[in-house]
Amino acid sequence: MAESGAWWRQGIFYQIYPRSFQDSDGDGVGDLAGIVHRLPYLLTLGVDAIWLSPIFTSPMADFGYDISDYTGIDPLFGTMEDFDALVRAAHESGLKVILDLVPNHTSDRHPWFVEARRSRDNPRRDWYIWRDPKPDGGPPNNWLSEFGGSAWQYDQATGQYYYHAFLAQQPDLNWRNPAVRAAVYDVMRFWLRKGVDGFRVDVIWHLIKDAEFRDNPANPGYIEGRPPHERILPRHSTDQPEVHQVIAEMRKVLDAFGDRVLIGEIYLPIERLMAYYGKDLSGAHLPFNFALLSAPWHARDIERIIAEYETALPPGAWPNWVLGNHDRPRVASRVGAEQARVAAMLLLTLRGTPTLYYGDEIGMRQVAIAPDGVRDPFEKNVPGIGVGRDGCRTPMQWNATPNAGFSTAAPWLPVAEDFMHENVVNLTADKRSILNLYRALIRLRKRHVALVAGHYRPVAAEGDLLLYRRDGEGEILTIALNLGDDPVSLATEGSGLEGQILLSTHLDRDGEPIHGTLDLRGNEGVVIGRSL
Structure with missing residues (x-):
């Protein structure tokens, strides 16, 4: 814990x-x-x-x-x-x-893999994932590499395929070993x-x-x-x-x-x-x-x-x-x-x-x-x-x-x-x-314990507005984010949004009191603080 x-x-x-x-x-x-x-x-x-x-x-x-x-x-x-x-x-x-x-x-140049591909009975062989070809000589299954193509690379010297989730130069280790x-x-x-x-x-x-x-x-x-x-x-x-x-x-x-x-x-x-x-x-x-x-x-x-x-x-x-x-x-x-x-x-x-x-x-x-x-x-x-x-x-x-x-x-x-x-x-x-x-x-986060350890509480909102609170240690911080281009005006009476702006994303409203109405410009977010 x-x-x-x-x-x-x-x-x-x-x-x-x-x-x-x-x-x-x-x-x-x-x-x-x-x-x-x-x-x-x-x-x-x-x-x-x-x-x-x-x-x-x-x-x-x-x-x-x-x-x-x-x-x-x-x-x-x-x-x-x-x-x-x-x-x-x-x-x-x-x-x-x-x-x-x-x-x-x-890497396929790691000493572990260099040893592993030397022979089927090399002590390091089982450190990687090797499989025999299908009867038609093809890959063992249909797994695909995230970087394109099959996730299986044929090794001519030993007649088996090895698995690579990414590049062929990145053979996967066998974590069952x-x-x-x-x-x-x-x-x-x-x-x-x-x-x-x-x-x-x-x-x-x-x-x-x-x-x-x-x-x-x-x-x-x-x-x-x-x-x-x-x-x-x-x-x-x-x-x-x-x-x-x-x-x-x-x-x-x-x-x-x-x-x-x-x-x-x-x-x-x-x-x-x-x-x-x-x-x-x-x-x-x-x-x-x-x-x-x-x-x-x-x-x-x-x-x-x-x-x-x-x-x-x-x-x-x-x-x-x-x-x-x-x-x-x-x-x-x-x-x-x-x-x-x-x-x-x-x-x-x-x-x-x-x-x-x-x-x-x-x-x-x-x-x-x-x-x-x-x-x-x-x-x-x-x-x-x-x-x-x-x-x-x-x-x-x-x-x-x-x-x-x-x-x-x-x-x-x-x-x-x-x-x-x-x-x-x-x-x-x-x-x-x-x-x-x-x-x-970052300074605001370090000053207010509620932002680090406080509760997260969503606040109902509509349209482009995202609202939530962080509370703890005797304070409530409300975050109001306008994810749209148009201004937003929100009545605050009885909503718990009153307080003062601690920070705006525009960096020009510190200390502004919020009472009655919260007005946000397009693409603006604010943090509003008040004591419990």
């Missing part, structure tokens, strides 16, 4: 995509020393923990999600000494450090001893596959133009009941090191997501809640999503919310620049731990990547339908100097064309910028 005062309940997480945050050595790719250099910025922003996408040794077929050494730092990002310096500097600044753990698969579990738990202990404060576990719902390798059923709701792997439902290749035992074992590894956090990447409907908290909350502390990443941006839809999530949570489980990440289009492009400010207020006033994605706080938009500049293997394998993730991974826009202050060299992905105006330096100087809104929201 998690403690009510745990740091990961109270804190705000910030995801860094290391390749794109800050380059310190002029090779066009971000690195660990660059992150250290930018820690003061993160402190002024007010976040409490940084989560780093993979920095381990890798051939970079999937930009670090194909690991060839779980306990090494890829030279592209620096050295182990650089990592130690980052952890030390972060901790001295009061920041926690969370690593990306990628246990579902390795106790030796695999022990090896990965040792990896976790290695980093925990180095002071890491927890892990975000990549595709955690993929870890266990059906023991009988049954075909997946067809997806009757498949929509043409969607990624081809969605033609089948991954009923037998993901979300198997036995996965929860694995997660409970991971949790025990962390618990042995004290106050650490286990976060799971899980793209599942809310009702199935809840199982990942584990029996008696012995699973992931925070199974990532991605509902807002694909939600229709309408008040009633958002209201329904929040209600369903809050209702589904097991007793004592702690919620969390996410607006963006390294796999999904930027929020400012999904909902528009004006609503991105309203979305920020939503994220930072809902009950639960919020995770920010680097650059969202300056309103970075999805960047169009020319066909000859595509780097993402997903887009290369499944071109023409807009699955590319490069556009949300472009370099952080620090200032108006060449390459946005990210690097002295041409960056690995192009910088957004608007960087001359939309950058940290300019937006810091603009008192009403989205960056200063994020800073104000």
Whole structure:
């Protein structure tokens, strides 16, 4: 059972995509020393923990999600000494450090897999998932790779297929093998001893596959133009009941090191997501809640999503919310620049731990990547339908100097064309910028316990208006969000909406009393406070 005062309940997480945050050595790719250099910025922003996408040794077929050494730092990002310096500097600044753990698969260049494919009787053979061909020589079943094509790759030397949920260069580990579990738990202990404060576990719902390798059923709701792997439902290749035992074992590894956090990447409907908290909350502390990443941006839809999530949570489980990440289009492009400010207020006033994605706080938009500049293997394998993730991974826009202050060299992905105006330096100087809104929201959250630990209470509303309250510790905060372009006027007498505005997304109404009527401009949100 998690403690009510745990740091990961109270804190705000910030995801860094290391390749794109800050380059310190002029090779066009971000690195660990660059992150250290930018820690003061993160402190002024007010976040409490940084989560780093993979920095381990890798051939970079999937930009670090194909690991060839779980306990090494890829030279592209620096050295182990650089990592130690980052952890030390972060901790001295009061920041926690969370690593990306990628246990579902390795690189095909990992020594484990190099051994496994040498022969059928190699001791490492059962560390991966091998199956004989069908009688016609074809793949063992109909499972599909999320990056296109069959999920089975034929190995000519040994006459069997191996399973890969993603690229053929990313063979899946066999998590039914106790030796695999022990090896990965040792990896976790290695980093925990180095002071890491927890892990975000990549595709955690993929870890266990059906023991009988049954075909997946067809997806009757498949929509043409969607990624081809969605033609089948991954009923037998993901979300198997036995996965929860694995997660409970991971949790025990962390618990042995004290106050650490286990976060799971899980793209599942809310009702199935809840199982990942584990029996008696012995699973992931925070199974990532991605509902807002694909939600229709309408008040009633958002209201329904929040209600369903809050209702589904097991007793004592702690919620969390996410607006963006390294796999999904930027929020400012999904909902528009004006609503991105309203979305920020939503994220930072809902009950639960919020995770920010680097650059969202300056309103970075999805960047169009020319066909000859595509780097993402997903887009290369499944071109023409807009699955590319490069556009949300472009370099952080620090200032108006060449390459946005990210690097002295041409960056690995192009910088957004608007960087001359939309950058940290300019937006810091603009008192009403989205960056200063994020800073104000984070300060407000830290000042008012009700926003961190208070109850969530929906308030009936209509049209484009979303209303809810957070109450506790002798205060009530009402959040009113206008998700539409048109102004909204709401009678407040007897509604409990009276008080004073603590913050507007326009950053121009602090202290304004609300009595009788609440008027919201189009695309405006406010936080109203009053004492109990």
